Amino acid sequence: MIRTIDSFLLDGIHAQRCRVEVDVSGSSRPTTTIVGLPDSAVRESIERVRTAIVNSGHEFPLGRITINLSPADQRKEGPVYDLPIALALLAATGVLTPEGARASLQCLAAGELALDGSLRPVRGIVGLGILARRLKRPEVIVPVENAGEIAIIDGIRALPARSLGQVILHLNRIELLPAASPSRTSGENRGRAVHGLGDIKGQEGAKRALIVAAAGWHHLLLLGPPGCGKTLMARALPGLLPSLEPEACLELMQIESCAGLPLHGDGMARQRPVRSPHHTASSPAIVGGGSHPRPGEASLAHHGVLFLDELPEFDRRVLETLRQPLEDHVVTIARVKGTLTFPAKFLLVAAANPSRSGQGCRWEHGYMSRLSRPLLDRIDLQVEVQPVPIRRLREDSGEGLSTREAAELVAGANRIQRQRQGIVPNSMLAGDELDRHALMTSEADAFMDEAAEELGLSARGWNSIRRIARTTADLATRDRIELEDVIEAVGYRALDAGMS
Structure with missing residues (x-):
């Protein structure tokens, strides 16, 4: 039978x-x-x-x-x-x-x-x-x-x-099972955002970079000596991002369930994830894989933040595996028996000291050369962060945008982007679409050409500046990119300036 x-x-x-x-x-x-x-x-x-x-x-x-x-x-x-x-x-x-x-x-x-x-x-x-x-x-x-x-x-x-x-x-209809209610288990606190902009003393330029990153979904690299607040800034970034839509929340829960992680949060009310793998992590741990492939940190950070502290300390081969998800927002794992695809739309925030010793503010070229040019070109925002003097820390009055005000600014820029180009964030604009939406004034166009020649920008680096300028213009609710937008965007390419 x-x-x-x-x-x-x-x-x-x-x-x-x-x-x-x-x-x-x-x-x-x-x-x-x-x-x-x-x-x-x-x-x-x-x-x-x-x-x-x-x-x-x-x-x-x-x-x-x-x-x-x-x-x-x-x-x-x-x-x-x-x-x-x-x-x-x-x-x-x-x-x-x-x-x-x-x-x-x-x-x-x-x-x-x-x-x-x-x-x-x-x-x-x-x-x-x-x-x-x-x-x-x-x-x-x-x-x-x-x-x-x-x-x-x-x-x-x-x-x-x-x-x-x-x-x-x-x-057998003898004793029926009652239906369950949505999960309210707390699970692990896997790096949820607990900091705001108010916790960061000084660093107004870096705070502005966080707002630009959140508004246009731009990857961010923070460069500076230990103790200047790089990790704190990365932890504050998720608080600037809009809340997850129900379908995005469900997709994230699918990934965590597939990885065998306990769910957390009250049903669908979820914060965006923050994943912080150690620099000794292997390629399968970061992008997924194994004999029975499972999602890696890149997929577990889907719709959230992947924070890589001490970026040059990661194995170079591990970092190179991130090039595909940084651009395509998916991880493809090929095996003899078939190919699997895991979603990986994360916002990369990386931090690096200027040298292996972490001392001083001068960049050690041999240390930073561990990062390949193709990888760096995929990170739109490269921001240099300097320590804040103790006297300034004592005098800091908490002026500047609060997390709530910054989040409202980001939400406004996101609304402009959705009305103009749908669900595609500024960081993913390319080709004709970028040309159509990143129109500049004549002064901005001239400065852009001059900066590209002086910095020796690659085509990808040139497009990164255009995308950043489009985001800064959105934050200022401008239809056309103006000179000040391009100047600000060029200022976010610290490694281009340092290596030119």
Whole structure:
């Protein structure tokens, strides 16, 4: 007798339907075979399922058991199929009533089984909820720890179960599982923004650079000796960015769920992420990968900030892997068995000391030469930061824009950009689109040509200045780029000036 139940498999961060088919034949010698490209964890699942069924008070079927995971040409990973395999076996042996077997066809299920029949959480559950909405399956049965992740998705009832026995009672309509409410677990505080512009004493030029970066989604490099506030500035930047839209929030939660991280925040009310990997991190840790590819720090910073402190200390090969996501906002991981794409639209904020010792304010050319020119050209804003004298710190009266005022300024510039060019931020303008939207006055155009020749700008560097000038003009609500916008934009190319 063949019984089926639907679960899911991950393709990048997205979930696809995986149909679990079970055939039990009592006329053969007892054997169990799992087909459909299972990995070791999936092949071992039959032992967990067997023991969990017995310890839940039911008999494990004898005879030849064949379990097929469809589609058969895609690899299945992890313990996610324990629960659907168990339910299909119980439907085939009559533990699930005919009504219960029909009910199992109308839902999706996933979860790891412990030997005592209790359920343990699995990763990728947010993708499962989105899949259920796409397939118009209103109910999803998952472990209690995962239920809050699905409950945030409109139109889906997440049914939290603590054990296999509870799921059987629910499907047989003996004791129904209550629907879960959206997750409100705090999880880890993975670097959420807790600082504002008011925490930064002095540094008005650098604060202005933060506003420009947030307004046009421009990558930012802060250059200066230790103790001048570079890390504090990076932590303050997310507070200037607009709140996440619901769809962007859901996409970010998909990434975190795929990576196996606990969700945090109150449902969809999310702050933008800030990720701060150590400079010893490997390429797979930064951009994702591994034998079973998972999202890296670049994807976990999606719609937020990726802060790389001590930038020249990172392995150069690691930094070069960031060139694609900096420009395309995706990470593509190619393997023999296929290619995966992870979203990676992050705002890069990097900090660097002028020398390995960190002493003095003079740049050590050999130290900074670790950063390739193509990488630096992708960082629009390169700002030199000097220490603030102690006397100035004491006298600082907190003048200047507050975080709220700066965020309103950024929001106004974003509205102008959306009205002019849709969802494309200024930092992504290129080609004819950049030419059309970055129109300059004659004085600004002449100064731009002079600066490009004097600094020896590459074509990418020249376009960076045009994009920055477009953002400064938006902040001033000007339709056309004027001379002062270009002067300010050129001032944000510190490395061009230092290397010319």
